[in-house]
Amino acid sequence: MKVFNTFFLFLVIGCNHPVLVSDVLEEAHIIDWHVHVAGLGFGNSGNFVNDEMRDNFRFKFFLSWMEVTEKELEENGDQILIKKLNDKIAQSKYIDQAIVLAMDGVIDEKTKMLDRKKTQIYISNEYVASQTAQYPHLLFGASINPNRENSVALLEQVYRQGAVLIKWIPNIMYIDPSDEKFIPFYKRMAELDMPLLTHTGMGKFFANVKNEYADPRLLELPLKSGVTVIAAHIATTGESDGQDNFERILPMFDEFKNLYADISSLTQLNKLGYLARALKHPGLTERMIYGSDWPLQFFPLVSPWYHVNHIGIKNAWRVGRFKNKWDRDIKLKEAFGVPHAVFIRKLGILNLPPE
Numbered sequence: 001m002k003v004f005n006t007f008f009l010f011l012v013i014g015c016n017h018p019v020l021v022s023d024v025l026e027e028a029h030i031i032d033w034h035v036h037v038a039g040l041g042f043g044n045s046g047n048f049v050n051d052e053m054r055d056n057f058r059f060k061f062f063l064s065w066m067e068v069t070e071k072e073l074e075e076n077g078d079q080i081l082i083k084k085l086n087d088k089i090a091q092s093k094y095i096d097q098a099i100v101l102a103m104d105g106v107i108d109e110k111t112k113m114l115d116r117k118k119t120q121i122y123i124s125n126e127y128v129a130s131q132t133a134q135y136p137h138l139l140f141g142a143s144i145n146p147n148r149e150n151s152v153a154l155l156e157q158v159y160r161q162g163a164v165l166i167k168w169i170p171n172i173m174y175i176d177p178s179d180e181k182f183i184p185f186y187k188r189m190a191e192l193d194m195p196l197l198t199h200t201g202m203g204k205f206f207a208n209v210k211n212e213y214a215d216p217r218l219l220e221l222p223l224k225s226g227v228t229v230i231a232a233h234i235a236t237t238g239e240s241d242g243q244d245n246f247e248r249i250l251p252m253f254d255e256f257k258n259l260y261a262d263i264s265s266l267t268q269l270n271k272l273g274y275l276a277r278a279l280k281h282p283g284l285t286e287r288m289i290y291g292s293d294w295p296l297q298f299f300p301l302v303s304p305w306y307h308v309n310h311i312g313i314k315n316a317w318r319v320g321r322f323k324n325k326w327d328r329d330i331k332l333k334e335a336f337g338v339p340h341a342v343f344i345r346k347l348g349i350l351n352l353p354p355e
Helices: 002-013 022-026 057-065 070-076 079-091 125-132 151-160 180-192 216-224 245-249 274-280 304-320 325-336 340-344
Strands: 030-036 095-101 138-142 165-168 196-199 229-232 259-262
Touching: 022 340, 070 079, 079 095, 079 125, 079 138, 079 325, 095 125, 095 325, 125 138, 125 151, 151 180, 180 216, 216 229, 216 245, 274 325, 304 325, 325 340
Parallel strands: 030 095, 095 138, 138 165, 165 196, 196 229, 229 259
Antiparallel strands: none
């Protein structure tokens, strides 16, 4: 019994686990770089979800995690999602602002128009730009498929509207980042100092994906063109050319000084162990930025109790007491040992003097 009690005490104290220090981050200006919304076109938002995705069981969970119903959207418009999002950020102890991400769709090769049938989810730039402009806690993250003929003009337009980055999910937008016809788009992005936040790694949430576009090596072209690229999730799913995508991207951080990674989703159940591995990789924390991948922060997808072997029982208990989902996410990642510099790092047109 004495041996058991000693072992339990060791776990609770968590000798080798970071201790939560809340006052430091409470005074910091933290931006969540990776926040999703959805919409069904209510309130003339221009958003839509195609029939295949809407019939997918995952979509109902997605709405519930955003704490909204289809009836609410119909009665109040898709705009209610943005208001709820701002209110939740306002209630956070640690998060000051969030970048709300638009989502462009698949562009038909022949017509160069949006293919509504193949596009699983579409979140209008105009919708996100107009809505985020109304709330102090929200920033505009634009999305432009460079297969559009007027992609450069659209890039300049969203820049004038206040977009702070461009967001891609190449797997579902059917974008090959290595396509050389995108070079003018990349060069203009670099001139505008507009970062590219792009999903890396296999996509599992959506029904139809082209995971050959998940290969992080395809990002060499925008990197060589001078674009600041943020590899969302650090390519922590799937393989390319028989190599684990996470292992495949790691050498690229030494090759390209303009390559960064967000740490969104790395505490999810399907990615156990990846955050701990990433934190141990030499120099990688200097390229990390904070992201949550909202709304994918809910049990059973995320829980501090999945990570007791890394953060200890005491920290798991402390993290679990936070009711606000962003505060819980911040404290869970802090308990892992994510440096405070990661939470306040800003890139591109968000660059500010050091705090």
